[in-house]
Amino acid sequence: EAQVTQNPRYLITVTGKKLTVTCSQNMNHEYMSWYRQDPGLGLRQIYYSMNVEVTDKGDVPEGYKVSRKEKRNFPLILESPSPNQTSLYFCASSRQGNSPLHFGNGTRLTVT
Amino acid sequence: GQQVMQIPQYQHVQEGEDFTTYCNSSTTLSNIQWYKQRPGGHPVFLIQLVKSGEVKKQKRLTFQFGEAKKNSSLHITATQTTDVGTYFCAASGSARQLTFGSGTQLTVLP
Numbered sequence: 001e002a003q004v005t006q007n008p009r010y011l012i013t014v015t016g017k018k019l020t021v022t023c024s025q026n027m028n029h030e031y032m033s034w035y036r037q038d039p040g041l042g043l044r045q046i047y048y049s050m051n052v053e054v055t056d057k058g059d060v061p062e063g064y065k066v067s068r069k070e071k072r073n074f075p076l077i078l079e080s081p082s083p084n085q086t087s088l089y090f091c092a093s094s095r096q097g098n099s100p101l102h103f104g105n106g107t108r109l110t111v112t
Numbered sequence: 113g114q115q116v117m118q119i120p121q122y123q124h125v126q127e128g129e130d131f132t133t134y135c136n137s138s139t140t141l142s143n144i145q146w147y148k149q150r151p152g153g154h155p156v157f158l159i160q161l162v163k164s165g166e167v168k169k170q171k172r173l174t175f176q177f178g179e180a181k182k183n184s185s186l187h188i189t190a191t192q193t194t195d196v197g198t199y200f201c202a203a204s205g206s207a208r209q210l211t212f213g214s215g216t217q218l219t220v221l222p
Contacts, residue, residue, distance in 0.1 A: 035212075040121065042200065042214035043155070090154060098204035100145055103154040 002027045006091050006104035013081055014112055021076045021107045023091030031094045032074040033058070033101070034066065036087040043090065049074055050097060081111040114139060116203045118213030126221050131188040133216035135201035142204045144184045146175055149215070150197045158186075191220045 004025045013019055025032065033048040035058075045058030049068040063085055065077040074093075078085060088108050092101040117136045125131050135144065143162045147155040159168055161177035161184060168175045172195075174187045184203075188195055198217045202210040 040214065042118075043212040045209075045211075048209070092155075097209045098143060100157040100160055101147075101155070101202075101210065103156070106154050 002102065004091055004093050004102050004104040006089075006107050008107060009105060010108050012110045012112065015082055016080050019078050019081060019109075021078075021089060021091075021109070023074045023076065023104060024072050025074075025093040025102070026072065027093060027102065028071065029093035029095055029102070030071070031097050031099070032068065033092050034064070034074070034076045035090045035092065036060065037090060037106075038087050046076070046089075048097070078109075081109075083111050085109065086111050114203065114205045114209075114211045116201060116211050116213045118201055118216060120216055121214065122217050122219070124219045124221060125191050127193060128190050131191050131195070131218055132185055133199050133201075133218075134183065134185050135203065135213050136183045137203055137205070139182070139205050141181050142206070144177055144204070145202045145210065146184075146186050147200045147202060148197050149200065153197075155200060188218075191218070193220050193222055196220050 007022045030051045034046040035043040037043050044060045046064050047066040049055045052071050055066050090106050091104040094101045145160045146158040149155045159175050164181050165179045166177040172189045176185045198215045200215045201213040
């Protein structure tokens, strides 16, 4: 089954404790992207990747890192999480940058 | 970067009433996509519009792309409780990247 798998679904952590949210897709998609969703603000892009070893900042990259060492994986790293990063995060992939996106189920992160 | 305005932010309708959400851009778009996110779920792709003036239908849903390729609408005829959720447009311009509108949250009252 074609899918984007994100883990974990829920995460509660404390300020400053490094964390990684994993994302994997099995559709051989070149493009992958991370979004955060906050009430009233829609989906804001954090980082995206056009292909392996190619990543770029989205609209709200501050406080986040990503890597794309393999085509299928695109982890999101928060080196020092802060409470303003409490949000719902979605990973998505597509054939190319403006193709229809397939979304993961989301990760709800709470930073206290 | 590119901005896409989507209105309204919220819409409450009685079951059986129609619903429309609109997306507008100040720049010409190469394509526009629509997604639906059920409560507690993730966005799911509905449709993509590419051509100027294009109209596509999916059962009770009608999608339109403006003649100038700067605006789009999603119209639902005779809403049902299964239509509840947030509808997002996502637009692509010259940067070949998608920018999402802020979404319209639809509530359908039985």
